[in-house]
Amino acid sequence: MPLDQLPIHFAQKTDLADIHQLEKTIFGEPCYPAFFFKQAFDCWPKGLLVAKQDSSLLGYLLWVESNAQTGDAWILSLAVATQARGKGIARGLINHAIATARGESNGVIKRLLLTVAPNNLVALSLYQSMEFIILTNENDYFSPGEARLILALKL
Template identity: 30%
Template sequence: MSVPGTVDIRPMTKADLESVLAIEQASFPHPWRYEHFLHELASPHSFPFVAVIEGAVGGYVCLMSLFEEAEILDIVVAPHLRGRGIARALLEHAVAIAQGKQAGIMRLEVRASNRAAIALYERFGFSRTGMRTKYYEGVEDALLMEKTL
């Protein structure tokens, strides 16, 4: 799937991990480690994808789909590329993959302070379903969201 002229979405490979880790580390105080991404690449239930912009990885999504449920485990855009529709393209792709895997529901969690991401998810039809208190670093709440596919 691609957004004409700007974003190409393709499966993540081991060769992408250096770029993926750089984005992860620039985006989170407690980023996933290399081993987390290797697990995603190896799992038959994981579907990691990268967004390539002008030949470089600019974002990624890690989707898990098992039976009738799908979950977005990680979706990130490089800080200098945010606001260009890349997260929207990744989310559209993740929803399409989950639907193709016959998932009936998609879930995710997001930092309660991440208003831009919450607004994007709500535009995609995700509803707020709960809260995990002090989930992130024992300080920040996680908002739970889901969407019927």
């Protein structure tokens, strides 16, 4: 099946080790530890999404509802395996998150937010192509010198 037509699934418990391995491979240290994915799986079963071909994990995304009063949800992580990039997997994962957020929340979720490093031009281009807009740039977002752009998409 062409990768841009891969079905996106809610993660199963059996995917968690592979998700953590992909996370480590792509982000290096620091990255989310293995136990975090188990907790994410338990807390947000519809937030942890995977794209798989046969049994190989090609990408994952984690999004969570953060504030019912403001209607905000956040994409906390998105990664696609190097060999599977440029084929629409990230776009598919984000579209699935958007559809789930719209469908599950009955209109409660109004915005999908995320952060991206200002020099991550590939990810920035992806988000802007999906009509996320830049809200702000925080220089020391995570720690001194760890700048992040904050982007938002109205749902």
